[in-house]
Amino acid sequence: MTFEELKPFKRDLKKLSKRYRTLRDDLEILKKVLRVSPEARPPFSFEIGGLGIESCVIKVKKMACRSLPGRGANTGLRVVYAHFEGDEKIVFVELYFKGEKQNEDRNRILEHFN
Template sequence: MNFDELPDFERDLKSLLKKYRTLYDDLEIVKRVLEVEPNERPPFSYRIDGLGLETCLIKVKKMACKALKGKGVNSGLRLIYAYFEEEKSIVFVELYHKNEKDNEDRQRIKDNFK
């Protein structure tokens, strides 16, 4: 599986790393899971519908973060990624904490996956 990141995702990650220092390690764990099972897996992740795009976009609702002690997968971190099944590729689109933002940035998604 090939993994890539949008420049906006890199900014999200850099910003969140100031608060959550284990994010690089946490993302490596997510990558290992996605290599085995890249499709949505309710209730932990689900497909984002209603965008009018053919690209498969998935929102991970329950991303574990070691920096949030005692919270585990109920950390409140959200990860949005695009899964390209034929190319066996995943592009990370957005990373945010649920307290800082209500939903994914649909405009960012549409701008990058027309």
């Protein structure tokens, strides 16, 4: 399984890493999980529907972050990625904190995968 990051995702990661120091390490743990099971697994993650694109876009809504102690996987951090099953590739699209933004940026998804 290969992993790629869109430029906007890299900006998201850089911005949030300043506030949450362990975020890069926490993302590496998420990558280990996705290598084994990249498909959507409610309630951990779910597929974002209604986009009208071929790739499977998934939102991880339960991502643990050690910088937010005592909250476990209910940190409020969200990761959006596209899974290309045939190519065995995952492209990270967006990373955000739920307290600052309610939903994923559908325009960003469509801009890069449509």
